[in-house]
Amino acid sequence: MAKLSPLLKQATPVVVDHGEGAYxxxxxxxxxxxxxxxxxxxxxxxxxxxxxAAAQEQIGKLVHGQYTTVMHKPLLELSERLGDVLPSGxxxxxxxxxxxxxxxxxxxLARQATGRPNVVVFQGGFxxxxxxxxxxxxxxTRFSAGISPLMGGxxxxxxxxAYHYGWDERTATxxxxxxxxxxxxxxxxxxxxxxxxxxxxxxxGGYVPANSEFMAGLRRRADEHGxxxxxxEIQTGFGRTGRFWGHDHFDVRPDVMTIAKxxxxxxxxxxxxxxxxxMAKAFPGSQGGTYGGNAVSCAAAVxxxxxxxxxxxxxxxxxxxxxxxxxxxxxxDKTSAIGDVRGLGLxxxxxxxxxxxxxxxxxxxxxxxxxxxxxxxxLTCGAYMNVVRMIPPLVVTAEQIDEALEIWSGVVADVTx
Numbered sequence: 526m527a528k529l530s531p532l533l534k535q536a537t538p539v540v541v542d543h544g545e546g547a548y549x550x551x552x553x554x555x556x557x558x559x560x561x562x563x564x565x566x567x568x569x570x571x572x573x574x575x576x577x578a579a580a581q582e583q584i585g586k587l588v589h590g591q592y593t594t595v596m597h598k599p600l601l602e603l604s605e606r607l608g609d610v611l612p613s614g615x616x617x618x619x620x621x622x623x624x625x626x627x628x629x630x631x632x633x634l635a636r637q638a639t640g641r642p643n644v645v646v647f648q649g650g651f652x653x654x655x656x657x658x659x660x661x662x663x664x665x666t667r668f669s670a671g672i673s674p675l676m677g678g679x680x681x682x683x684x685x686x687a688y689h690y691g692w693d694e695r696t697a698t699x700x701x702x703x704x705x706x707x708x709x710x711x712x713x714x715x716x717x718x719x720x721x722x723x724x725x726x727x728x729x730g731g732y733v734p735a736n737s738e739f740m741a742g743l744r745r746r747a748d749e750h751g752x753x754x755x756x757x758e759i760q761t762g763f764g765r766t767g768r769f770w771g772h773d774h775f776d777v778r779p780d781v782m783t784i785a786k787x788x789x790x791x792x793x794x795x796x797x798x799x800x801x802x803x804m805a806k807a808f809p810g811s812q813g814g815t816y817g818g819n820a821v822s823c824a825a826a827v828x829x830x831x832x833x834x835x836x837x838x839x840x841x842x843x844x845x846x847x848x849x850x851x852x853x854x855x856x857x858d859k860t861s862a863i864g865d866v867r868g869l870g871l872x873x874x875x876x877x878x879x880x881x882x883x884x885x886x887x888x889x890x891x892x893x894x895x896x897x898x899x900x901x902x903x904l905t906c907g908a909y910m911n912v913v914r915m916i917p918p919l920v921v922t923a924e925q926i927d928e929a930l931e932i933w934s935g936v937v938a939d940v941t942x
Contacts, residue, residue: 536561536904537897544571547921549902558929560903560915565728565760565872568787569832570920576790579828583821592620592818599823606830607798610769615782617801620794620818624759624785625653627795628722630812631781632657634799635720635753638806642677643713644720645705647684649730649908652722652757661722664729665908680713684727685739688865688876694736702742715750720781725771728760731907732867732874732914740777753780753803759795760872763787764833764919767843767870774869787919790829794822838919845921846870852930853915859934862888862941871919874912884909891940901932 542552547570549557562568569576583599590597604618621627632644644661646652651664660675662668669675682705687697709715721743727733747754756779761771765787768774780803785795793816833839850866850873857863857875862885864878877889889911893903896913906912915929 536893537902539897539902546570546573547918547925556900557897558901558925558932560901560917560929562916562918563791564786564904565765565916566786567791568763568765568919569790569829569838570918571791573790573828573832573920575832576825576828579824580792580821583824587820589816590820591815593813597820597823599820599827600818603823603826603830606827610830611798612770612772612779612782614800615779615798617804618796618798619804619812620796620823621814622793622795622816622819623653624783624795625655625658626814626817627759627783627785627797628652628658628661628757629655631722631755631783631797632661632720633811634781634797634804634807635722635755637808637811638803639719639751639753641717641719643680643718644678644722645680645682645708645713645718647682647701647721647723649684649686649727649733650722650724650757651727651729652724662729664727664731664906665910668729680708682708684723684730684733685736686727686731686733688733688867689731691882695738698736698739698742701739705742705746715746715752718750718752720753720755721747722755722757724757724759724761725775726761726766726869726872728872729906731876731912732872734867734869735775737775737777740772740775744777747780755779755781755783757783759783759785761869763829764839764842765870765872767839767846769839771869788829789822789826790832792819792822792825794819794826833919836920841921842870842919845917845923845926846873848923848926849873849915849917849930852926853933856930856934856937860937860941863937868915871915871917871921873915874906875914876907876912878911884911886911888940889913892936895940896932896936899932899936901929901936 549559646661652658652661659669660679683701685697685701687694781799854866865876877885879885
């Protein structure tokens with residue numbers, strides 16, 4: 526009998542029978558409040574009726590139509606609909622399956638369009654698990670250990686992570702921009718740098734938002750030196766942060782954007798968006814793939830956009846996100862074990878820190894495990910895996926937020942007693 530690889534580490538012991546909205550039901554019939562959302566994927570909740578209906582209808586028509594061979598209606602409709610929500614000027618799309626594929630496509634585009642070899646990523650970023658994207662990932666060595674040599678041409682600059690440095694945000698931002706300029710002077714000249722690739726909020730790196738001053742600094746340097754600003758919206762897009770795109774919080778314009786996760790409510794679909802002029806600068810035939818733009822995934826994505834719009838889920842994410850962040854901070858105020866609580870919209874992280882200021886992995890892991898036992902599913906993140914993160918679906922209600930906070934408050938009290 527075959528089994529799953531022992532390298533797959535389960536965050537919870539739950540074996541799911543079915544899901545509905547913000548809840549998962551296990552094979553024993555127990556209900557669990559799911560504040561993982563498939564790592565931010567099930568944006569409209571589990572099995573939203575409109576998404577299910579769209580997928581079911583499409584399965585009866587066409588499951589797969591390889592989109593460099595034939596075109597199909599869901600793909601064309603999705604492309605048109607995304608034009609309504611994409612940043613101005615990003616009017617050309619390439620679809621793939623996973624976030625890693627999207628980031629690699631953005632890397633390929635940046636290098637070919639500029640003719641430059643190097644890219645700059647930012648400390649704590651997560652961009653994927655393939656060799657290229659693992660090279661660009663610095664949220665933890667677990668993603669790149671043991672597969673060296675990694676890809677060349679990737680250079681790392683600081684992210685303005687104020688809590689990590691022990692500074693205020695302004696000081697951290699000034700430091701990060703100053704070090705970026707130093708990187709230009711010592712490691713990768715601007716005229717050899719194709720792109721900045723950045724998450725508007727670190728995901729696996731600990732749920733750390735960027736800020737307007739830092740993002741504006743990147744945009745200025747990109748414009749000055751002909752560098753492309755690639756914003757990785759894989760986890761932060763589609764209303765997750767309480768704005769449609771994470772970078773909307775910082776009033777910055779991307780040249781290229783990567784998308785995935787919440788795009789299709791759980792169906793595998795990713796992509797990149799850029800201007801048609803920029804896309805045309807890459808090499809003909811350099812974009813493609815067997816499963817990209819799958820018909821069922823595209824139909825689910827169109828339905829997802831409808832649900833987000835019709836049910837005002839971006840606005841709900843903003844309101845429920847404030848409720849969740851305020852509540853998580855109220856819990857943290859009762860203990861010295863949580864050193865920082867931060868987030869945007871329905872991305873909220875609580876960082877556990879020991880009395881001497883060092884990361885407290887043990888208490889974070891204990892809290893995440895005990896919460897799962899009590900019916901609240903969450904994940905951990907951060908370089909030291911000491912940040913417990915909450916990622917409820919965009920359909921989460923005020924009552925469900927209250928339910929989660931009540932469980933969380935009891936968990937924190939018990940693991941820190």
